[in-house]
Amino acid sequence: MPEYGYFLSCEQYGPAELIEQARMAEQAGFQSLWISDHYHPWNDAQGQSPFVWSVIGALSEAVSLPVETAVTCPTVRIHPAVVAQAAATSAVMTDGRFRLGVGTGEALNEHVLGHVWPPAHIRLEMLEESIQVMRRLFTGEEVNHHGTHYTVENARLYTVPDEPVPIDISGFGPAATKLAARVGDGFITMAPEASMVEQYRKGGGGGKPVSGGTKVCYDTDKDEAVRTVHRLWANEQLPGELSQVLPSPRHFEQAQTLVTEDMVRDSRVCGDDVDEHVAELKKFADAGFDLVYVNQIGPDIRGFFDFYRTKVLPQLQQSH
Numbered sequence: 001m002p003e004y005g006y007f008l009s010c011e012q013y014g015p016a017e018l019i020e021q022a023r024m025a026e027q028a029g030f031q032s033l034w035i036s037d038h039y040h041p042w043n044d045a046q047g048q049s050p051f052v053w054s055v056i057g058a059l060s061e062a063v064s065l066p067v068e069t070a071v072t073c074p075t076v077r078i079h080p081a082v083v084a085q086a087a088a089t090s091a092v093m094t095d096g097r098f099r100l101g102v103g104t105g106e107a108l109n110e111h112v113l114g115h116v117w118p119p120a121h122i123r124l125e126m127l128e129e130s131i132q133v134m135r136r137l138f139t140g141e142e143v144n145h146h147g148t149h150y151t152v153e154n155a156r157l158y159t160v161p162d163e164p165v166p167i168d169i170s171g172f173g174p175a176a177t178k179l180a181a182r183v184g185d186g187f188i189t190m191a192p193e194a195s196m197v198e199q200y201r202k203g204g205g206g207g208k209p210v211s212g213g214t215k216v217c218y219d220t221d222k223d224e225a226v227r228t229v230h231r232l233w234a235n236e237q238l239p240g241e242l243s244q245v246l247p248s249p250r251h252f253e254q255a256q257t258l259v260t261e262d263m264v265r266d267s268r269v270c271g272d273d274v275d276e277h278v279a280e281l282k283k284f285a286d287a288g289f290d291l292v293y294v295n296q297i298g299p300d301i302r303g304f305f306d307f308y309r310t311k312v313l314p315q316l317q318q319s320h
């Protein structure tokens with residue numbers, strides 16, 4: 001049976017709200033936390049983007065749940081040697097309950113320092129090298145590295161957890177899934193596709209954890225929920241590589257004009273039908289996922305957690 005966790009959205013909530021949601025998630029029976037790592041929200045309507053490492057420090061004091069970034073891009077905006085220090089400290093503060101989820105990132109967050117945003121195959125190369133650098137630093141030994149993309153000299157992390165921080169790799173296509181299977185400690189993907197899980201397992205992922213996530217909008221008024229999702233998260237319906245290459249929230253807002261409310265209605269669970277919420281999460285279980293994370297888009301956060309505590313999570317547990 002998969003473990004069910006809550007997905008904290010740094011694009012939509014400020015630090016205090018995220019901490020409060022984490023507390024509510026723990027009380028509602030969720031078993032772990034994901035937290036997004038962004039420099040910008042996808043659009044101005046979402047309206048937030050706190051520095052994830054500060055929030056994780058607060059989470060370590062507020063709750064006892066495991067925490068994972070979903071996902072950090074350790075390649076362009078922040079050098080992997082610095083991400084390694086942030087991740088190691090997070091693992092120490094959470095008593096080893098931290099996993100580092102990584103991916104190749106989006107121009108939206110990563111080009112803010114004016115660096116060239118490389119094509120996908122170069123981003124994967126950079127990600128692999130960054131993982132090598134971070135793994136060496138997690139040992140607590142001095143690291144010197146002169147690679148294709150990164151240079152590290154006389155770097156040593158003095159504050160490290162007892163066990164190296166596990167690094168899970170995000171993938172949405174065959175190349176990233178192959179990399180995750182080859183070098184990751186786990187695999188993250190956002191679609192409940194059994195074929196992706198199978199590719200990961202057969203490619204070398206074996207018994208390592210596969211995690212997935214989805215967003216829902218709990219609301220007693222289904223039409224209102226659809227409008228909320230359309231206003232805040234229409235970006236999720238954009239096709240292809242747009243989400244990786246558009247450079248600013250303004251560009252996402254322009255692209256989102258192509259997304260209709262009907263497209264949202266057909267693709268997102270909106271409203272308070274228990275069976276619909278259960279079915280959405282069961283898709284991941286049926287596809288072979290080990291951990292499934294859910295995020296509430298709408299404003300009724302307390303209603304969402306009560307609904308999941310009393311109705312959705314108990315039904316998911318019975319159905320396995």
